[in-house]
Amino acid sequence: MKVSLFITCLGDVFYPGVGKDVVELLERYGCEIDFPGEQTCCGQPAYNSGYHKDTKKTAKHMIQTFEHAEYVVTPSGSCAVMFKEYPSLLKDEPRWKQRAEELSAKTYELTQFLYRVLKVNDTEASLQARATYHTSCHMTRLLGETEAPYELLSNVRGLQLKELPNKQNCCGFGGTFAVKMTPISEQMVDEKVEHIEETEAEILIGSDSGCLMNIGGRIDRLNKPVKVMHIAQVLNSREA
Amino acid sequence: MPMKIGDHSFDQRVSKGLGETHMRETVRSAQGRLHTNKSKAEEDLGNWEDWRTLSEEIRSHTLENLDYYLEQLSDNVIKNGGHVFFAETAEEANQYVKEVAVKKEAKKIIKSKSMVTEEISMNEALERAGAEVIESDLGEYILQIDDHDPPSHIVAPALHKNKEQIRETFERLKGYDKTSKPEELTQFAREQLRQEFLEADIGITGCNFAVAESGSVSLVTNEGNARLATTIPKTQISVMGMERIVPTWEELDVMVSMLCRSAVGQKLTSYVTGLSGPREEGDLDGPEEFHLVIVDNGRSNILGTAFQSALHCIRCAACINVCPVYRHVGGHSYGSIYPGPIGAVLSPLLEGYDDHKDLPYASSLCAACTDACPVKIPLHEHLIEHRRIIAEEEKKTTRGETYAMKGFSVTSSSPRLFDMATRAAPIMSSPFTKEGTIDKGPGPLKGWTDVRSFPAPEKERFRDWFKSRKKEDS
Ligand code: SF4
Numbered sequence: 001m002k003v004s005l006f007i008t009c010l011g012d013v014f015y016p017g018v019g020k021d022v023v024e025l026l027e028r029y030g031c032e033i034d035f036p037g038e039q040t041c042c043g044q045p046a047y048n049s050g051y052h053k054d055t056k057k058t059a060k061h062m063i064q065t066f067e068h069a070e071y072v073v074t075p076s077g078s079c080a081v082m083f084k085e086y087p088s089l090l091k092d093e094p095r096w097k098q099r100a101e102e103l104s105a106k107t108y109e110l111t112q113f114l115y116r117v118l119k120v121n122d123t124e125a126s127l128q129a130r131a132t133y134h135t136s137c138h139m140t141r142l143l144g145e146t147e148a149p150y151e152l153l154s155n156v157r158g159l160q161l162k163e164l165p166n167k168q169n170c171c172g173f174g175g176t177f178a179v180k181m182t183p184i185s186e187q188m189v190d191e192k193v194e195h196i197e198e199t200e201a202e203i204l205i206g207s208d209s210g211c212l213m214n215i216g217g218r219i220d221r222l223n224k225p226v227k228v229m230h231i232a233q234v235l236n237s238r239e240a
Numbered sequence: 241m242p243m244k245i246g247d248h249s250f251d252q253r254v255s256k257g258l259g260e261t262h263m264r265e266t267v268r269s270a271q272g273r274l275h276t277n278k279s280k281a282e283e284d285l286g287n288w289e290d291w292r293t294l295s296e297e298i299r300s301h302t303l304e305n306l307d308y309y310l311e312q313l314s315d316n317v318i319k320n321g322g323h324v325f326f327a328e329t330a331e332e333a334n335q336y337v338k339e340v341a342v343k344k345e346a347k348k349i350i351k352s353k354s355m356v357t358e359e360i361s362m363n364e365a366l367e368r369a370g371a372e373v374i375e376s377d378l379g380e381y382i383l384q385i386d387d388h389d390p391p392s393h394i395v396a397p398a399l400h401k402n403k404e405q406i407r408e409t410f411e412r413l414k415g416y417d418k419t420s421k422p423e424e425l426t427q428f429a430r431e432q433l434r435q436e437f438l439e440a441d442i443g444i445t446g447c448n449f450a451v452a453e454s455g456s457v458s459l460v461t462n463e464g465n466a467r468l469a470t471t472i473p474k475t476q477i478s479v480m481g482m483e484r485i486v487p488t489w490e491e492l493d494v495m496v497s498m499l500c501r502s503a504v505g506q507k508l509t510s511y512v513t514g515l516s517g518p519r520e521e522g523d524l525d526g527p528e529e530f531h532l533v534i535v536d537n538g539r540s541n542i543l544g545t546a547f548q549s550a551l552h553c554i555r556c557a558a559c560i561n562v563c564p565v566y567r568h569v570g571g572h573s574y575g576s577i578y579p580g581p582i583g584a585v586l587s588p589l590l591e592g593y594d595d596h597k598d599l600p601y602a603s604s605l606c607a608a609c610t611d612a613c614p615v616k617i618p619l620h621e622h623l624i625e626h627r628r629i630i631a632e633e634e635k636k637t638t639r640g641e642t643y644a645m646k647g648f649s650v651t652s653s654s655p656r657l658f659d660m661a662t663r664a665a666p667i668m669s670s671p672f673t674k675e676g677t678i679d680k681g682p683g684p685l686k687g688w689t690d691v692r693s694f695p696a697p698e699k700e701r702f703r704d705w706f707k708s709r710k711k712e713d714s
Binding site: 007009011013020035039043045048049054060168169170174179180181182185188218220 | 275565626692
């Protein structure tokens with residue numbers, strides 16, 4: 001099966017290691033990875049800030065870039081959701097809207113693709129650690145994927161997963177929100193870190209680099225002994 | 241300035257809110273309690289998503305046919321012997337109520353809770369006309385005696401105060417000398433209010449839903465004060481936003497159930513009252529005269545726009561109770577009597593962007609509000625639509641933001657520019673980088689690095705790795 005990977009701009013520039021794990025994971029299940037080199041960013045920062053005319057250009061570019069794909073897989077629930085916004089963004093241009101719908105229908109977040117399309121619930125990973133999982137808002141509420149990450153994590157050997165208290169609350173990332181409303185965002189991420197500490201987890205796992213960049217950045221600033229890992233890294237962990 | 245509270249800037253209000261430790265603790269624990277109770281009430285009912293869909297259908301059908309149902313309502317109120325007044329503006333509504341008060345030579349007016357009368361500043365208008373206005377909802381009463389402290393929540397207006405602060409307010413202003421036990425505080429307020437009910441010339445209520453088919457007004461409360469306000473005074477006035485209407489009692493049943501479950505996690509509140517006009521011959525109580533004031537105040541301008549579904553709101557506050565921003569900044573930070581996500585959507589619609597243009601940005605777009613709303617209003621999408629209007633139509637964003645977003649969009653729609661920018665990122669950021677992180681970011685990164693460290697861009701991008709791997713393979 002051929003899978004076109006949308007690595008996301010954060011994944012490309014800041015977390016290339018996550019991308020390597022994604023590739024290895026998917027290849028293990030027989031996927032042939034295609035990486036369209038023309039890909040850029042999903043356009044969410046501009047879209048969420050209200051610059052929709054500008055976002056349309058980005059959207060059209062991404063639609064073209066992935067037009068040939070059979071499946072589009074991305075290690076970010078939030079960016080997957082943005083692809084799924086394209087049809088409504090382009091609602092006044094019927095031809096583009098149609099193409100946007102096609103892209104939307106074949107786009108999956110990584111764990112969703114593993115669990116729902118490849119029917120994998122055990123990646124045979126092993127990682128000895130106490131961990132907790134952050135449910136990202138867009139992935140949970142807008143993409144509606146609440147099962148896949150838990151299923152997959154529950155089968156990682158040695159991983160003790162403790163539920164994060166108040167997991168439904170946003171970590172305070174919100175894209176430009178984090179820089180525009182810094183004092184509020186700070187309180188939100190602080191509360192998130194507090195709850196992570198309550199679980200006594202050594203590792204915080206998440207499915208969205210944006211949230212992890214936010215929570216991880218705060219953890220780093222506060223010098224807390226918690227390691228941050230993307231779910232792809234966990235699912236591809238092999239311990240002797 | 242009816243809805244707007246105070247003259248401080250958004251940033252000032254937020255920093256004040258963030259500094260109020262008591263308020264934040266109170267809000268945090270209320271959100272926790274309400275979350276548990278609401279989830280339980282959803283489960284008890286079963287098929288919550290289906291009920292939400294039905295509720296959304298009821299609301300959108302009603303709003304699509306609003307003129308029809310309003311006419312039916314009005315005809316039936318008149319048939320029942322009541323009076324109806326359509327007020328296009330806040331001033332018209334207040335003027336009408338004032339005239340009734342003057343005609344009745346009303347000295348004392350007792351009110352049950354109503355957000356729309358807050359919206360149009362009816363109390364102030366009546367007070368200027370020489371009447372004494374007394375709030376009888378416990379929360380509203382506390383705020384009123386505390387020098388008209390504005391409400392911070394649409395269901396629990398005094399949510400920002402804890403019981404110790406309430407005890408202190410009662411002691412300072414009403415000579416209260418007991419403890420901060422809620423039962424004792426409530427008993428005290430009850431005693432204070434009982435006499436006021438008996439002396440009131442007019443009772444004013446809001447309206448949770450008007451029922452078009454019978455010309456009735458329904459009131460949903462837990463304290464029973466609305467019952468007293470509608471039975472003792474000789475004249476009753478109900479004030480409603482023009483969208484607060486259901487076609488028949490059958491829809492009322494659904495909406496009240498959704499309201500109670502979403503607002504407080506109860507199957508039903510202690511009192512659900514249905515009133516159909518003034519007392520008839522043989523009735524033991526009830527007002528001799530009944531007036532229904534239907535307030536537009538900007539609502540009809542929302543009809544037919546992308547925001548129409550905001551008028552589906554049943555003011556249950558579920559969106560506020562799950563909002564992580566409200567959780568930390570509290571209601572007053574919004575600077576509007578309608579706080580939280582629905583406030584951030586509604587305030588700019590009803591009063592314009594001048595005073596409320598920061599509100600659509602006071603959200604991380606986490607969509608907890610949209611998820612919680614019993615009538616499925618896409619609140620976070622409305623917030624984005626506001627941002628779009630502010631950026632593209634009103635052009636009220638800063639020049640810095642506009643350039644940044646234009647630059648971003650040009651780059652992300654051009655693979656060549658994107659490649660150049662991401663290739664240059666590690667070099668550009670190297671002066672700021674130490675041990676793989678950026679601690680003091682330049683420009684727009686500053687807000688980020690004030691609070692968090694920022695990862696330095698990696699020297700080898702994913703795409704470079706992928707390319708070289710492909711080469712090795714072949
Ligand atoms: S927007 Fe929805 S959740 Fe918020 S108060 Fe209105 S009905 Fe309730």
